Amino acid sequence: MAQTRYPKTPREEQPEASPAERIDGAGTKARGSFSRRQFLRGSAAAGAASAGLLSGILDDAEAQGEPGVAGPGAVDMAFKINGKAYVATLEPRVTLLDALRNHLDLTGAKKVCDRGTCGACTVLLNGDPVYACSVLAIEAQGADITTVEGIGSPANMHPIQQAFVDNDAQQCGFCTPGFVVASAALLNRHPNPDQDTVHRELGGNLCRCGTYAGVRAAVAQAAGGGTTNG
Ligand code: FES
Numbered sequence: 001m002a003q004t005r006y007p008k009t010p011r012e013e014q015p016e017a018s019p020a021e022r023i024d025g026a027g028t029k030a031r032g033s034f035s036r037r038q039f040l041r042g043s044a045a046a047g048a049a050s051a052g053l054l055s056g057i058l059d060d061a062e063a064q065g066e067p068g069v070a071g072p073g074a075v076d077m078a079f080k081i082n083g084k085a086y087v088a089t090l091e092p093r094v095t096l097l098d099a100l101r102n103h104l105d106l107t108g109a110k111k112v113c114d115r116g117t118c119g120a121c122t123v124l125l126n127g128d129p130v131y132a133c134s135v136l137a138i139e140a141q142g143a144d145i146t147t148v149e150g151i152g153s154p155a156n157m158h159p160i161q162q163a164f165v166d167n168d169a170q171q172c173g174f175c176t177p178g179f180v181v182a183s184a185a186l187l188n189r190h191p192n193p194d195q196d197t198v199h200r201e202l203g204g205n206l207c208r209c210g211t212y213a214g215v216r217a218a219v220a221q222a223a224g225g226g227t228t229n230g
């Protein structure tokens with residue numbers, strides 16, 4: 001999945017200063033420019049067991065170019081969500097899910113585990129389903145973001161949304177937006193999926209109420225009967 005990251009600065013144009021140099025510099029900018037990479041390098045030096053692994057990871061990252069440092073204060077960001085332009089001023093640590101829910105008034109994606117295990121926060125980035133709780137908002141800039149609000153509306157439902165209604169594919173409904181988005185992505189990629197494909201493509205979404213049979217029936221209906229309930 002292609003994601004636009006914040007601008008990278010070639011190392012030769014902006015040589016990395018030592019932490020001491022940065023702290024001795026002027027004001028908050030110097031303190032804020034202490035990077036996670038430097039922290040990890042310090043951690044690797046302090047822990048012999050992890051030093052080799054971290055060193056390898058960092059060497060790989062450095063081979064691809066040093067990312068620019070943003071924050072820790074809020075920075076201006078721009079997003080394209082459901083075909084509309086949005087702007088927000090957010091700290092770089094803010095996840096896409098929190099940006100959507102807390103700053104952009106798009107609350108369809110739900111916050112349940114907040115650690116990339118349940119799928120309640122599923123949105124599309126350039127057509128691919130992702131856990132919005134596991135993507136930084138700053139990294140989602142430049143991507144076409146689709147939330148459940150962009151899949152359809154009560155007055156103009158997407159066939160998969162109508163199928164969820166018709167097949168009672170929800171109980172408490174908390175997982176439903178994520179399932180709807182993941183199912184829409186599934187049908188975009190596999191218009192007539194077999195059961196194995198449905199199990200695989202929706203395997204990242206959990207329903208604590210156990211509505212899996214209803215979800216599979218909904219996908220079957222939206223696919224035109226290309227799969228069966230069970
Ligand atoms: S809230 Fe994102 S995966 Fe659970």
Ligand code: FES
Binds near residue numbers: 170172174175206
């Ligand atoms: S309907 Fe309740 S968690 Fe899925």
